[in-house]
Amino acid sequence: MHLTLLAPLRHRNFRLLFGGQVISDLGDWLNILALITLIAYRWELGPMALAGMTIAMALPYAIFGPIAGVLVDRVSRKYVMIVSDLARSVIVAGLFFAPDIITLLVLVFLKEVFSTFFSPAKQAALVAVVPEDDLLAANSLSQLSGQASKVLGPVLGGLIVTIGGPRATFLVDSATFLASAVILSQLPGALLKPAPDAEQQHESLWGDFRAGLSYILGNFTLAAAIASMTAALVLIFTFDSLGALALQALGVGEELLGLAVGAIGLGTAIGAALIGQFGGRAPPLRIMGAGQIGSGIMVAVIGFAVIANLNAAGVSFIPLWLVVGLTGAAMFVPFGFVLQRETAPEYMGRVFSTSNSLQTIFQLIAPAAGAVLAGALGVGVVFAGAGIVLALLGVGVLFIPATQRPSVVEVPST
Numbered sequence: 247m248h249l250t251l252l253a254p255l256r257h258r259n260f261r262l263l264f265g266g267q268v269i270s271d272l273g274d275w276l277n278i279l280a281l282i283t284l285i286a287y288r289w290e291l292g293p294m295a296l297a298g299m300t301i302a303m304a305l306p307y308a309i310f311g312p313i314a315g316v317l318v319d320r321v322s323r324k325y326v327m328i329v330s331d332l333a334r335s336v337i338v339a340g341l342f343f344a345p346d347i348i349t350l351l352v353l354v355f356l357k358e359v360f361s362t363f364f365s366p367a368k369q370a371a372l373v374a375v376v377p378e379d380d381l382l383a384a385n386s387l388s389q390l391s392g393q394a395s396k397v398l399g400p401v402l403g404g405l406i407v408t409i410g411g412p413r414a415t416f417l418v419d420s421a422t423f424l425a426s427a428v429i430l431s432q433l434p435g436a437l438l439k440p441a442p443d444a445e446q447q448h449e450s451l452w453g454d455f456r457a458g459l460s461y462i463l464g465n466f467t468l469a470a471a472i473a474s475m476t477a478a479l480v481l482i483f484t485f486d487s488l489g490a491l492a493l494q495a496l497g498v499g500e501e502l503l504g505l506a507v508g509a510i511g512l513g514t515a516i517g518a519a520l521i522g523q524f525g526g527r528a529p530p531l532r533i534m535g536a537g538q539i540g541s542g543i544m545v546a547v548i549g550f551a552v553i554a555n556l557n558a559a560g561v562s563f564i565p566l567w568l569v570v571g572l573t574g575a576a577m578f579v580p581f582g583f584v585l586q587r588e589t590a591p592e593y594m595g596r597v598f599s600t601s602n603s604l605q606t607i608f609q610l611i612a613p614a615a616g617a618v619l620a621g622a623l624g625v626g627v628v629f630a631g632a633g634i635v636l637a638l639l640g641v642g643v644l645f646i647p648a649t650q651r652p653s654v655v656e657v658p659s660t
Contacts, residue, residue, distance in 0.1 A: 262432050266427075276406065279407070279412075308607045310359055316458070338357060362602070385522075386523075471531065484616035493506055496551060497563075515571075517575025537575070537580075541640075542634065545636060
């Protein structure tokens with residue numbers, strides 16, 4: 247059987263891009279484990295400090311995302327990625343010397359600022375290094391890298407922390423960014439060039455941002471896909487932080503909590519592999535809608551089980567989390583492909599960064615909203631309600647038409 251999933255690896259430029267991602271993804275999870283260990287175990291600062299870490303990691307995407315997208319569309323995507331990696335290498339190395347929580351959070355914030363530039367540049371470069379026939383599989387491999395890092399990162403990180411302490415992990419993470427920059431420097435000169443439209447006269451950052459927003463609004467498919475994914479992530483983050491409480495209510499003890507979390511990662515990895523191999527047989531928006539429907543149904547089932555107080559089965563509920571991960575991959579992998587296929591090269595950075603910014607803004611709000619709703623209505627009701635709405639959202643996605651290359655809708659300057 248022809249392994250469609252591995253087809254992008256035939257292209258040297260993709261291998262370089264993917265190699266850099268694999269190394270930096272692993273380093274990111276090493277970094278997260280080290281931060282949690284330092285804050286919670288060494289400094290014993292508690293939940294507020296951990297919440298501050300989460301905000302410091304997410305806020306740059308909401309603040310700098312639009313600016314990052316404009317810059318990525320003006321200059322070399324290759325240079326953006328390399329400079330971002332080098333900057334993150336220096337900043338993460340600085341975490342080794344952080345004397346207190348304030349310094350640490352500032353450095354985490356600065357690191358994520360450069361990540362907001364790297365992410366859209368990588369997505370734009372992906373389109374340039376593989377033909378469209380291999381693009382869905384390339385996105386699947388990218389998703390697989392992230393999921394595998396979630397499994398391997400904590401294991402390797404735990405070993406490093408045991409041997410050298412959490413601060414030693416920061417040095418390893420710094421080295422991964424440096425290695426990624428070296429690998430990306432081998433990309434060909436074609437990727438040194440800005441997008442084709444970048445030769446035009448740019449009036450202002452705000453003007454370029456409005457042009458990117460106009461481009462999104464000019465394509466119903468693009469706008470609907472971004473809106474639906476943003477809504478889906480709001481729903482997911484509403485119940486995601488309540489997962490441990492739902493597991494507890496279903497009789498899954500703390501000794502099985504890691505198994506349940508791992509089941510989600512395993513399901514997502516399996517789903518990404520299946521979509522990479524067989525996803526080309528169906529329109530990506532249909533896969534995305536089916537994923538939202540499937541995830542919604544599973545989450546609703548979990549919610550109704552909590553409401554019904556079905557806490558005797560314990561471990562038998564863990565496969566539901568695996569299916570949630572499986573269907574989650576059906577949402578995330580095709581979404582990136584839809585954005586890449588629907589967007590002209592000169593707008594790629596702005597489209598991806600605008601999408602990331604919108605999703606991040608609402609993700610910062612959703613966990614608090616979920617906690618309030620859970621306190622008022624119960625965890626089961628939050629899961630059941632969010633699951634039903636997510637499934638209905640998926641039904642709507644099934645009816646989004648597929649188009650390519652939008653017209654531009656003028657956005658008022660004031």
